[in-house]
Amino acid sequence: MLCVKQLVESGCLTTVPSKYVSRRSLEYSEGRFADQEVVIPIIDFSLLTCGNAEQRSKVIEDLGNTCREWGFFMVINHGVPQKVMDDMIRGSQGFFDLIDEEKHEYAGRALFEPIRWGTSFNATADKAFFWRDFLKVHVHPHFNAPKSPTGFSEIIEEYCKGAREVADQLLRGISKSLGLEETYIENIMDMKSGAHQLLVINMYPPCPQPDVAMGLPPHSDHGLLTLLTQNELSGLQVIHNGNWVSVNPLPNSFFVITGDHMEILTNGKYKSVVHRALVNDKATRISVGTAHGPPLETVVRPAPKLVDYKAQQPPAYRGIKYKEFLELQQCNQLNGKSCLNRLRI
Ligand SMILES: O=C(O)CCC(=O)C(=O)O
Numbered sequence: 001m002l003c004v005k006q007l008v009e010s011g012c013l014t015t016v017p018s019k020y021v022s023r024r025s026l027e028y029s030e031g032r033f034a035d036q037e038v039v040i041p042i043i044d045f046s047l048l049t050c051g052n053a054e055q056r057s058k059v060i061e062d063l064g065n066t067c068r069e070w071g072f073f074m075v076i077n078h079g080v081p082q083k084v085m086d087d088m089i090r091g092s093q094g095f096f097d098l099i100d101e102e103k104h105e106y107a108g109r110a111l112f113e114p115i116r117w118g119t120s121f122n123a124t125a126d127k128a129f130f131w132r133d134f135l136k137v138h139v140h141p142h143f144n145a146p147k148s149p150t151g152f153s154e155i156i157e158e159y160c161k162g163a164r165e166v167a168d169q170l171l172r173g174i175s176k177s178l179g180l181e182e183t184y185i186e187n188i189m190d191m192k193s194g195a196h197q198l199l200v201i202n203m204y205p206p207c208p209q210p211d212v213a214m215g216l217p218p219h220s221d222h223g224l225l226t227l228l229t230q231n232e233l234s235g236l237q238v239i240h241n242g243n244w245v246s247v248n249p250l251p252n253s254f255f256v257i258t259g260d261h262m263e264i265l266t267n268g269k270y271k272s273v274v275h276r277a278l279v280n281d282k283a284t285r286i287s288v289g290t291a292h293g294p295p296l297e298t299v300v301r302p303a304p305k306l307v308d309y310k311a312q313q314p315p316a317y318r319g320i321k322y323k324e325f326l327e328l329q330q331c332n333q334l335n336g337k338s339c340l341n342r343l344r345i
């Protein structure tokens with residue numbers, strides 16, 4: 001397998017090889033091309049966890065409005081130390097910089113293998129390759145991490161634990177914002193018995209023709225919430241009101257995206273958000289995401305308390321095991337909300 005990093009380092013590329021030419025960004029939903037300057041909502045996490053009753057209820061209300069109207073937001077004052085965030089980016093760079101023999105141990109692995117290193121999305125099925133290499137690690141409920149570089153495993157453990165705590169509290173706030181008990185989502189999703197957390201590290205090397213290749217095509221994420229952080233380079237765009245919005249996160253913040261399982265669980269009240277990653281010709285971009293979902297065996301369906309036959313809010317999605325949804329996504333093209341669309345009733 002030739003990863004993008006090797007390709008870029010193997011010679012002086014002036015054009016993108018044809019298998020990386022991707023027009024998918026232009027194919028996806030006509031009219032969604034304007035790149036809008038918008039102010040992205042900010043959630044102050046410290047008010048959610050330590051604020052007084054009034055601050056807490058205000059931030060929960062903001063969280064609800066943000067999930068309903070945007071589906072993405074920045075989280076500040078989240079309690080994960082800046083050093084841990086920085087070390088995670090540095091450690092990720094260190095992993096991709098390892099000699100290939102060390103990474104090959106994780107190459108060509110199947111979806112539920114603990115650690116997978118690869119390129120594109122599904123290099124055996126993708127019509128056009130994406131300009132990204134990845135490392136994916138199942139970090140919870142069973143912790144895994146690559147052996148090298150030295151110290152990376154400890155960094156992953158600390159970072160992912162921090163991200164999990166943030167996600168757990170956000171889910172409690174979201175639960176309340178829906179008029180439910182704080183622990184309703186975690187109970188109904190059986191999160192205590194082993195919430196699933198997947199770490200996805202993306203590396204997008206500099207690309208000689210950033211307009212014709214895609215880092216990641218428009219897609220929505222599986223899971224309830226994705227927490228993202230990145231190095232200093234931007235490239236992430238999200239759809240808001242039919243337009244692409246470029247994301248330039250505040251330093252030391254998490255950028256949070258609601259996933260397909262949030263949309264299923266809330267019976268469409270909070271929708272997952274389509275996003276994509278563009279590439280640049282200047283330098284390597286790295287993003288680190290953690291996808292937070294229920295245990296793999298949990299069947300995710302609209303929460304009974306959010307279904308109301310009398311009020312004409314019948315279940316809008318059929319239930320599916322979290323694990324099966326992941327399989328469905330992996331064996332299809334990454335394409336907008338195509339997997340979720342299959343579950344609509
Ligand atoms: O690179 C990014 O900022 C986004 C990555 C992403 O969407 C993903 O890993 O699912």
Ligand SMILES: [Fe+2]
Pocket residue numbers: 219220221275
């Ligand atoms: Fe994503």
